[in-house]
Amino acid sequence: MENIKEKTSQVITPDQLLEHWQGHRRLTRKTIEAFPEDKLFDYSIGGMRPFADMVLELLGIAEPGLREIVTGQTAQLNEHLDHGNSKAKLLEAWDSATEQLNKLWAQMEEMDFQKQIVSFGQYPGTVQSSLFYFLDNEMHHRGQGYVYLRSLGIEPPMFYDRS
Numbered sequence: 001m002e003n004i005k006e007k008t009s010q011v012i013t014p015d016q017l018l019e020h021w022q023g024h025r026r027l028t029r030k031t032i033e034a035f036p037e038d039k040l041f042d043y044s045i046g047g048m049r050p051f052a053d054m055v056l057e058l059l060g061i062a063e064p065g066l067r068e069i070v071t072g073q074t075a076q077l078n079e080h081l082d083h084g085n086s087k088a089k090l091l092e093a094w095d096s097a098t099e100q101l102n103k104l105w106a107q108m109e110e111m112d113f114q115k116q117i118v119s120f121g122q123y124p125g126t127v128q129s130s131l132f133y134f135l136d137n138e139m140h141h142r143g144q145g146y147v148y149l150r151s152l153g154i155e156p157p158m159f160y161d162r163s
Helices: 014-034 037-042 051-071 087-105 127-151
Strands: 116-119 123-126
Touching: 014 051, 014 087, 014 127, 037 051, 037 087, 051 087, 051 116, 051 127, 116 127, 123 127
Parallel strands: none
Antiparallel strands: 116 123
16 A cells, blocks of 8 residues: 655745745835835824834834744843934834844744644744734835825835836
């Protein structure tokens, strides 16, 4: 009798997933850059938060969440950063987090993407579902930023330009 082995199929490699994520991060960075400095921190529509507050959420999730996945040490969700209403400081924090993501990702060689985890000590799922949440949340908030930019008469970056 033939021994049947479980066959798995890989749609995307971990390195391709990181590049996809980093492409979205480059696009989000361009979105931050497109905002006039004063509007980045105080402009709001329909009771939504200013885009800078959304960026702070993204900064509080991506790098700390990936660090938690890599180290196994529970992180606290912290969406606060002293940016002094400075776009330059916000972009500096964004760039630092982007660099850290690359360093952390390099430590994930043998990561089981189906492993059950609890992100930030409160959100159960798998490594994969957590990573997808980090990415989906960024796209969601970037979309809100696009609405803000358009309402200000500013053309947002092309959604497909992830260079």
